Amino acid sequence: MLNKLLIPARALALGVVLSTASLPAVADSVSDAKFEELQKKLDQSLKMIEALGARVKELEGHASNAPVVAAATPAPDPQRLEAVEQKVAQIETANATRQSDDSGLPIHGFADVNVGNYNLYFPYFKGTNVGSLDLYLTPKIGDSVVTLAELIFETGPDGQVGTDLERFQIGYQFNDQATVWVGRFHTPYGYVNTALHHGVWLADALRRPKFANFEDKGGVMPAHTTGVWVTGAEREGNGKFLYDFYTGNGQHIQGGMVDMQNGGNAHGAAMAGTRLSYQFIGGAVDGLLVGVNGFTDKVNDDSVTNPALVRLNMVGAYAVYDTDTWEHIIEAYSFYDRNLNGAPGTHRSEAWFAQFAYRAPWGVPYIRYERAMLDQTDPYFNEQTFGASYYRSALGVRFDINAKSSVKFEVAHTRNTDDRPATDYRPSDAEIGLPQQFNEILAQYAVRF
Helix, strand or coil, X not given: CHHHHHHHHHHHHHHHHHHHHCHHHHHXXXXXXXXXXXXXXXXXXXXXXXXXHHHHHHHHHHHHHCCCCCCCCCCCCHHHHHHHHHHHHHHHHHHHXXXXXXXXXXXXXXXXXXXXXXXXXXXXXXXXXXXXXXXXECCEECCCEEEEEEXXXXXXXXXXXXXXXXXXXXXEEEXXXXXXXXXXXXXXXXXXXXXXXXXXXXXXXXXXXXXXXXXXXXXXXXXXXXEEEEEEEEEECCEEEEEEEEEEECCEEEXXXXXXXXXXXXXXXXXXXXXXXXXXXXXXXXXXXXEEEEEEEEEEECCCCCCEEEEEEEEEEEEEEECCCEEEEEEEEEEEEEECCCCCCEEEEEEEEEEEEECCCCCEEEEEEEEEECCCCCHHHHCCCCCCCEEEEEEEEEEEEECCEEEEEEEEEEEECCCCCCCCCCXXXXXXXXXXXXXXXXXXXXXXX
């Protein structure tokens, strides 16, 4: 630092010497008065230079004799240090979960509350019931790796809140034509099972058709599969061709309900199926989707000595007309089941529903009729708590309060057409106090967030 100060001082002195050397020439061309004034200024400048030089030497002496001492470091403040460490940890966590288009973990969800003279899913109860709290997570891991998780908190028939991981899928998206999913997913059949998920706000109707509902809500088909699912779409003509192929753990009847065997198969059975559909885009039939589907499965049962119960075979077809004004859905299923336990035999059953809705500016009125003709000599249906034949007619309306909440009302008439006996694990209709036919008046408040 001192050397840097000496350099400009010495340069200044050199300039003064040069100016002095040329002073006689200057004096010849100026008056005596001006020469004397210039001489005085020069003397003052020389004195300042001498004083500056002496000060510089003094500082150099102090610098050379002073011992080198390291700069003192203040003792760290423990509270401040902890705060800094917490901030760094927060930054590292944020960076670890940062998505390409968002930061953190994207969480969405649905919730609903229901009121009726019969419980929405367990008709032997009445009054108000808490529906479900559905948390829907879609974290994106890179450009091609996709994930989906759906965690639900819902109230069971015993009034207790249970937790169920309804869907957990990890996938790889090659392009629009192909995505491979691994995990627990909604079985790709029909339209409702993969388009209208657990969040009831998604559907215009207050509830699903009974036979096509989820396994613990009265449904008799395997609504979930644990395995591998390949799906995609390809533009074809004036529309789009869609396909689904899947295989997974064989279904199991446990406690009177179909179970998808999340932990794996105990007997090595496997399920396989496909769905093929075509969606019209543009023209007079814009919004029309038609398709066929089918699956085969070796179903086991926990209530019999020989767990192999039946070979379940299903084929079906569906059509959907979905526009800003209309929502029409028709689904039909045929079952061809073969006994694997006991006397050999083949059983045929059928189930279908048709729903028509009009999306008016003030609300969405709808009407639906559903029918299930299920062979009670078929062990697959006979061993299920909700496996009885029935028909139901319903009339309802949906009102949207805003973009994220709706109120729905429905009146329905249901008639069970099978007189089912009681078993050790499945109560009869008489035991639970459910009449063979009953009328329902239902209301539902559903939201999304």
